[in-house]
Amino acid sequence: MRSLIWTELDRVRSDRGILALVLVHAGLLAVAAGLGIADARAQWLRFAAAKSAEQARVTEMLGQIERIEAGEDEEPPSWLDPRDPWVLGRSGRPALVPPPPGLWIARGLSDLQQRDPVVTIGSAVSARWVADPADPGRLSLGRFDVAFVLVFLLPLLLVASGDLVATDRSRGMLAALAAHGVSASRLAAARAFARGIAFFLATAAVLAIAEVVAGWLVAGSTDPRIPVATVALVAPYIAIWLAGWVALDAWARSPSWHAIAAVTAWVSAVVILPALVNAAVQVLAPAPTAAELAVELRDASEQAKKNSERIVADFMESHPELEARPGDWMASVHATTLHVERALAPLVRTHRAAAERQRAIAGMLLSFSPASTTFTALAELAGTGHRRQGRAHDAMDGLQHDLRAFVVPLAMSGSRLGRPELERLPSLRLEEPSPFEDIGRTILGLWLTSAAIAVVAWLAWRKSTVLPPS
Amino acid sequence: MILLVARRDLVGLTRDRRLALAVAILWVLVALAAQLGLERQARDRRLEEKASAAMRRQWLEQGEKNPHSAAHYGVYAFWPPPALSAFDPGVVPHSGRMVYLEAHHQNLLGDRAADDAGVADRLGVLTPAGVLAVLAPLLIIGLAFSSVAGERERGTLALALALGVSPRQWLLGKGLGLACTLGLLLVPPLLATLLVAGGGLSPWRVGALVLGYGLYFAGWLGLALAGSVWATTSRGALVGLIAFWVFSVLAIPRIVAEVEAMFEPLPTAAQVAIDLRNQKGGAEAYRARVEALERELFERHGVSRREDLPVNFDGLEMQLDEEISDAAHDRIIGALHEGNVERSQRRAALGFVVPLLALRTLSQAAAGTDAAHLRAFVQAAEAYRRAFVKKLNDDLAHSSKSGDWGYKADHELWASVPAFSFAAPPDEQALAPTRSALFALAGWAGLALLLLAGGSRRLHR
Numbered sequence: 045m046r047s048l049i050w051t052e053l054d055r056v057r058s059d060r061g062i063l064a065l066v067l068v069h070a071g072l073l074a075v076a077a078g079l080g081i082a083d084a085r086a087q088w089l090r091f092a093a094a095k096s097a098e099q100a101r102v103t104e105m106l107g108q109i110e111r112i113e114a115g116e117d118e119e120p121p122s123w124l125d126p127r128d129p130w131v132l133g134r135s136g137r138p139a140l141v142p143p144p145p146g147l148w149i150a151r152g153l154s155d156l157q158q159r160d161p162v163v164t165i166g167s168a169v170s171a172r173w174v175a176d177p178a179d180p181g182r183l184s185l186g187r188f189d190v191a192f193v194l195v196f197l198l199p200l201l202l203v204a205s206g207d208l209v210a211t212d213r214s215r216g217m218l219a220a221l222a223a224h225g226v227s228a229s230r231l232a233a234a235r236a237f238a239r240g241i242a243f244f245l246a247t248a249a250v251l252a253i254a255e256v257v258a259g260w261l262v263a264g265s266t267d268p269r270i271p272v273a274t275v276a277l278v279a280p281y282i283a284i285w286l287a288g289w290v291a292l293d294a295w296a297r298s299p300s301w302h303a304i305a306a307v308t309a310w311v312s313a314v315v316i317l318p319a320l321v322n323a324a325v326q327v328l329a330p331a332p333t334a335a336e337l338a339v340e341l342r343d344a345s346e347q348a349k350k351n352s353e354r355i356v357a358d359f360m361e362s363h364p365e366l367e368a369r370p371g372d373w374m375a376s377v378h379a380t381t382l383h384v385e386r387a388l389a390p391l392v393r394t395h396r397a398a399a400e401r402q403r404a405i406a407g408m409l410l411s412f413s414p415a416s417t418t419f420t421a422l423a424e425l426a427g428t429g430h431r432r433q434g435r436a437h438d439a440m441d442g443l444q445h446d447l448r449a450f451v452v453p454l455a456m457s458g459s460r461l462g463r464p465e466l467e468r469l470p471s472l473r474l475e476e477p478s479p480f481e482d483i484g485r486t487i488l489g490l491w492l493t494s495a496a497i498a499v500v501a502w503l504a505w506r507k508s509t510v511l512p513p514s
Numbered sequence: 515m516i517l518l519v520a521r522r523d524l525v526g527l528t529r530d531r532r533l534a535l536a537v538a539i540l541w542v543l544v545a546l547a548a549q550l551g552l553e554r555q556a557r558d559r560r561l562e563e564k565a566s567a568a569m570r571r572q573w574l575e576q577g578e579k580n581p582h583s584a585a586h587y588g589v590y591a592f593w594p595p596p597a598l599s600a601f602d603p604g605v606v607p608h609s610g611r612m613v614y615l616e617a618h619h620q621n622l623l624g625d626r627a628a629d630d631a632g633v634a635d636r637l638g639v640l641t642p643a644g645v646l647a648v649l650a651p652l653l654i655i656g657l658a659f660s661s662v663a664g665e666r667e668r669g670t671l672a673l674a675l676a677l678g679v680s681p682r683q684w685l686l687g688k689g690l691g692l693a694c695t696l697g698l699l700l701v702p703p704l705l706a707t708l709l710v711a712g713g714g715l716s717p718w719r720v721g722a723l724v725l726g727y728g729l730y731f732a733g734w735l736g737l738a739l740a741g742s743v744w745a746t747t748s749r750g751a752l753v754g755l756i757a758f759w760v761f762s763v764l765a766i767p768r769i770v771a772e773v774e775a776m777f778e779p780l781p782t783a784a785q786v787a788i789d790l791r792n793q794k795g796g797a798e799a800y801r802a803r804v805e806a807l808e809r810e811l812f813e814r815h816g817v818s819r820r821e822d823l824p825v826n827f828d829g830l831e832m833q834l835d836e837e838i839s840d841a842a843h844d845r846i847i848g849a850l851h852e853g854n855v856e857r858s859q860r861r862a863a864l865g866f867v868v869p870l871l872a873l874r875t876l877s878q879a880a881a882g883t884d885a886a887h888l889r890a891f892v893q894a895a896e897a898y899r900r901a902f903v904k905k906l907n908d909d910l911a912h913s914s915k916s917g918d919w920g921y922k923a924d925h926e927l928w929a930s931v932p933a934f935s936f937a938a939p940p941d942e943q944a945l946a947p948t949r950s951a952l953f954a955l956a957g958w959a960g961l962a963l964l965l966l967a968g969g970s971r972r973l974h975r
Contacts, residue, residue, distance in 0.1 A: 072765070079772045086779065094784070124797075138784060152633050155775075156626070159782045175629070176783045177622055177847075179854045180605035181861070181874075181885050182775065186636055188768035200760060204753055303752050304656065308536075311652060316543065319640040322631075323550050326639075330557065331630035335565040335612055338590050342572050346587075350577070399630055423633040430633065 048230060052238035062205045062239060069193075069201045070246040076193045077254035080148030084262050087143035087154075094160045098138050105132075106466050113462075127460040130374040132469075133451035136164030139440045139472045144427025146270040146479060148258050149251075150191035150419075152428025155183060157436070163443045163472075165451055167341070167381055190251070191422040194278050195415050196314050198243060199285045203306035205239055208232040208289065210296035229505035232293045236286040244282055248275045273425055273483055280490035281418045287494050291501035294508040314415040321409045321416055329402035332395040337388070344387040348380045355383045375456060378448075403430060414493055421486040424479065431477045439474040446470035523661065523691025536653055537699050543649065544703040547640045551600035558599075558611070562592040565612075570933045578922040581906035582832060588616030589902075591895040591934045596882035597715055601707055601723075602643035604883025607631075613892065615899035615934075617906075618835065620843040622783065623892065642707045643877050646727060647870055648763055650700055651734040655755045657695060658738035660748035661688050662973075667748060681973035685743070685966065692735055700731060718941040719880040722948045726876040729955035730869050736962030743969030766868045770861060778853070786846060793842035803838065804831055820916040828919075829911025836903055843896070851892055854885040859947060865954025866961060876951035882938050886947055890939045902931045 056062050105126045111117040112127065125131055138160045147154060158176050186192070209232045212218050218228050251271040258266045288309060296302035348355055359379035410416045423429035450470050454461070569589050576587060593611045610623030628635065638644065660667075662685075665674070674684055704727055708720055738755055745751035781789065794800070807830060811823055820827040858875050865872020878884035906927070914921035938944060 075769075079769075079776070082776055083772075086776070090782075094782075152636070156629055160784050162784055162787075174624055174783055175610060175622065175626055177780050177786055177850045178608065179774070179780060179857055179885075180607075180609035180888070181854060181858045181878075182771045183608040183628065184605055185767045185771040186638075188765060188772045192768065196764060197760065200756070204756070299749050303749050307652075307752070307756055311649070315638065315648065316539075319638050319644075320546075322635050322638070323546065323640040326550060326554065330554075331627060333561055333611070333627075334625035335561050335590075335592060338612065338614075339565055339568040339572070342569075342587075346572065346576060402630070419636075420633045428633075 048226070048234040049237055052234045053241065055235075056238045056242050062242065065201045065205045066242050066246045069198060069243055070250050072193050072197055073190060073247060073250040074254070076188055076190045077148060077250060077258075080151070080189050081254065081258045081261055083151070084143060084147040084258065084265070087147060087159075088262050088265050090159065091140065091142055094138060095140055098140065102466055102469065105461075106463060109462060109466075127462070129451045129455035129459065129461055129465075132461060133165035133374075133378075133447060133455065136162040136166075137443060137447060137469065137471065139163045139436075139443055141436045141439070141472065141474060143265065144432055145265060145267040146274075146426030147428060148254065148262075148266075148426075149189065149270060149274055150422040150426035150428050151187040151189045152191075152423030152426060153430070153433055154428040155187070157433060161440065163440050163447060165378065165381070165444065165448045167345075167384065168441065168444055190254075190274070191419055191426070194247065194274075194281070194422070195419045198247070198278075198282070199314065199415075200307075200310050202239065202243055202282070202285055203289060203310055207296055207299050207302040207306075208235045208293040210293055210302040211299045213296070214298055229290075229294070229502075229508070232290050232505070233501075236290050240282050240286045244275075244279060247278055251275060267479070270425055270479055273480060274422060277418060277421055277425065277483065277487055277490070280487055280494050281414060283494035284414050284490060284497055287497035287501050291497060291504045294501065294504035313413070317413040318416040318419075321406070321413050324409055325402060325406045329398065329405045331402055332398040337391060337395060340391050341384065341388060344384045345380070348383045348387070352376050352380055355379050359383075378452060411489065414490060417486060417490065421483065424481075425483060427477075427479055431481065435475055435477050439472050443470060443472045446473075518687065521691065523688055523695070533657065536656055540645065540649060540653055540699075541703050543640070543645045544642050544707060547642045547645050548600065548707045551603065551641055554603070555595050555600040558595045562594050562611075565590070565592050566933070573931070574925060574928050576928060578924045580919065580921060581829075581910045581923045581927065582617065584923065584928065585617035585903045585906045588614060588899075589934065590614055591891075591898065591936070593888075593891055594936055596887070596938055598708070598719065598723075598881035599883050601641070602877045602881035602883055603641055604878035604881055605885055605888060606883050607639075609885075609888050613895050615895060615902075617832070617903050618839055620839075620847050620896055620899065622786070622847070623888075642703075643881070646700070646704060647730070647873050647877070650731060651759055651763065652756075653699070654696060654731060654734045655738045655741075655752070655759060658692055658735060659742050659751040659755055661692065661739060662742040663745050663748040663751045664742075666746075675973065681970045685739070685970050685973070689735070689739055689966070692739065693732070696731060696735060700727075716941050718945060719882075722880040722945055722952070723877060726873060726880070726948065726952060726955055729952065729959045730873045733869055733955065733959035733962045736959060736966050740962060740965040740969045743966065743972055762868050763870050767861075767870055767874075770864065770868070770871065774857060778857070780850070780853075786850075789846050790839070790842050793845055794838050800835075800838065803834060807831065807834055823916055825911045825916075826914045826918060826921075827911075827916040829907045829909075829914070833904060833907040833911070836900070836907065840900060847892075851885070851889040855889055855947075858885045859950060862947070862951040862954055865951060866957040869955060869958040872951040872954035872958070876948045876955065879945060879947045879951070882944060884947065887938060887944065891936055894936045895934065898934045905931055 108117065108126045112119065112125075120126070122128060123131065139162070140160055141157075144154065155178075156175075158174060161174065209218060209228050212221070212231075213228075218231075221231065222228065251274060255266065255268055255271045259268070289306070292302065292305050292309065296305065356376050356379045359375075359382065410420060420429065424431050447470050450468075454465065459465075569592075573587075573589055576584060579587075591613050593606065595606070599606065607627040610626045612625045613623050614621045631639075638648070666672075675681065704724065708715065708723065737758070741755045741758075742748070742751045745754055808820070808827065811825070811827070811830070812818055815823055817823055858878075861871040862875035863872075865875075875884065879886060906923075909923055909927055910921065913923070
């Protein structure tokens with residue numbers, strides 16, 4: 045078998061058709077990686093600009109406070125007074141989430157996430173519905189990233205490199221080979237392995253070069269372990285296709301039959317099956333909509349406004365550490381906001397549970413589609429999936445909590461903001477999730493799938509009537 | 515002779531079991547996608563109606579309050595899914611379905627369905643339009659790739675030509691046979707889906723869809739036949755055609771999106787807020803305009819104090835602020851929506867070689883789910899916002915005196931603000947973007963036919 049593999053590897057090296065396809069794959073991967081690196085660089089530059097803009101804003105606030113205190117600037121109206129903690133609470137702080145480390149590999153949900161959202165002490169419920177301006181037509185086209193090339197195009201190029209033994213069979217070559225002790229099934233497996241190795245090495249080489257370029261252009265913001273894990277994830281995915289390919293060849297009656305069957309298998313696995321999985325998720329667990337929540341939010345806030353005196357009194361009673369200042373309108377607004385949030389909490393929990401349920405069902409059904417599994421795993425690995433998005437949302441909730449804890453006591457005590465306060469403004473604290481969480485399990489699952497298909501291929505070849513019994 | 519060849523092909527193709535299986539799969543997928551689309555549409559409609567009714571109730575029952583507080587209370591406007599959204603949901607899942615209308619601000623659309631979907635959703639969702647645009651070309655390739663190359667391999671082509679059939683007649687016969695087969699296979703699911711998708715459909719919209727999809731399929735048929743003529747083997751034809759399909763349907767549209775994102779990045783919501791502030795001018799400019807208004811009113815009424823004016827100056831000042839903001843909103847947010855429509859048109863222009871882009875523009879425009887319809891919805895919602903905020907500011911200005919913040923309006927004023935309703939643009943306006951898309955698709959079909967005509971000369975050799 046080993047000599048057969050070496051022979052086939054030699055054949056791959058000298059087969060211009062296969063080499064051309066490997067080069068096409070490498071080229072597409074390089075284009076996708078290049079576009080990804082350009083995007084990652086742009087996102088990091090934007091992030092750095094947003095960070096400096098926020099620093100400049102705080103510095104300007106400080107300067108303005110000092111000028112007002114020194115009498116150089118006239119007294120601003122109360123709703124614009126930078127010394128008023130409520131003004132800071134209303135204007136908020138940007139939640140500066142750094143771009144994910146593997147953005148150049150998989151864009152995932154990154155272009156749907158809001159960039160640098162401003163977190164205020166106001167309602168957190170409606171803040172989640174705000175999105176960045178987007179071109180929905182562009183978003184609906186999808187992205188051409190490394191994940192897309194690996195999951196969509198690599199298998200197609202692999203099968204487009206031709207059948208394994210169907211052509212030899214149609215030319216009557218297999219009988220001649222069998223006479224020399226070369227089994228057709230082993231020959232098919234060796235050829236599949238050799239071609240798989242060629243595509244795998246091309247993938248690894250392009251990703252290695254891309255990581256070096258990304259590390260150079262997006263300094264300090266990439267993680268070399270991510271492309272390594274990508275390669276580790278792609279290996280079993282390629283193996284699944286190779287095993288399926290060998291199985292297909294056992295049934296192939298002619299080269300054109302093989303070609304049609306291979307294309308059908310590819311379309312079914314990477315286009316139809318993921319779409320069916322998505323459709324099933326839509327039916328089994330439709331996504332909750334914000335429309336119901338908006339209606340409830342308004343009912344709750346109107347109710348709270350009508351009972352604002354009682355709500356403020358309750359708020360003050362439960363916060364004896366805060367000083368009550370009669371007529372503090374913002375204190376009333378804040379107490380009402382908290383009351384509305386509490387009233388809406390069960391509904392928000394129901395909505396989040398529905399979203400979680402949808403994700404759980406999607407996760408379960410995704411296991412039926414290796415393409416979807418690999419695509420999703422690549423996004424999680426890159427930090428553009430649900431896991432990091434969830435952490436970012438938690439960090440924003442945390443920032444709001446910190447901002448309220450910072451602003452409210454200062455405002456309620458009638459304190460004014462100055463240098464000491466502005467120097468300890470709360471910022472986003474993002475607890476970065478490990479990109480490698482669950483990756484081992486996914487890789488194992490994909491290897492097991494490839495092993496199962498390999499067993500099917502073995503059984504198919506046992507029953508195959510490729511050669512007359514000797 | 516042409517009819518004879520066509521009939522022979524038609525009979526041969528209809529007897530092909532593999533083809534029957536592929537067609538059955540396509541029909542099942544279209545039917546499944548249509549059913550899902552109808553369910554999604556019904557759910558969205560129920561939600562839109564329920565939420566709109568609840569919003570109206572809340573608006574009317576908000577009790578007595580200052581009109582400006584009511585303007586801040588505002589309303590939400592919800593996108594009503596059009597009849598053909600079950601066929602092609604278009605850009606709506608990626609744009610948002612509701613917008614909050616309040617004083618001072620034109621908010622962006624929110625509640626995008628895509629935000630709640632998983633990463634795998636980005637691999638593609640099942641819609642009738644998607645199945646027909648993405649998978650039907652594969653069926654056409656499957657039908658046509660061996661129609662010439664296969665006959666050449668089997669030696670029947672030389673035989674037919676030796677019998678005196680001219681290559682042009684023979685190719686025309688082949689094309690006619692395939693077109694008839696294709697018509698039998700694809701027109702029923704397309705029409706059935708359109709009929710099931712919604713009653714009372716505009717014949718212009720259905721006509722645009724049928725014509726657009728017809729040109730798209732005709733182009734693919736011409737290309738597949740040309741591929742079969744130019745390739746030396748049927749396997750070569752299949753590989754070449756599939757490669758073109760992969761690039762034109764899957765890869766290039768995505769690359770176009772990438773290149774657009776690189777050269778035309780869109781601002782963040784925070785940047786838009788800053789741009790709006792800058793467009794409105796600074797506090798000094800604002801103060802100058804307020805003072806000018808004050809002077810004008812003082813002169814007109816011969817007074818020197820706001821309290822002596824017969825109107826509430828605060829109401830007029832707030833309306834002035836609205837008008838300053840409106841101009842900024844038109845420039846910044848209006849430009850964002852204009853940009854989306856322009857880019858959609860630009861993509862359609864690539865339809866000569868990337869027909870999917872033209873077909874998407876046409877299909878979404880006819881279904882009422884494209885960027886232009888969305889812009890119309892946003893414009894209608896914004897016009898409504900401006901009208902109701904002006905009504906409330908006018909009431910404050912003319913029913914109370916300056917400094918009278920204790921003034922409260924009641925149900926009568928709230929009821930005088932009509933409920934928001936959105937009517938899709940008329941067919942003539944809505945279908946305007948389809949003209950360039952149809953032109954591009956006609957170009958695509960023409961190019962494919964030219965390629966086929968060029969290939970007919972190869973048959974002599």
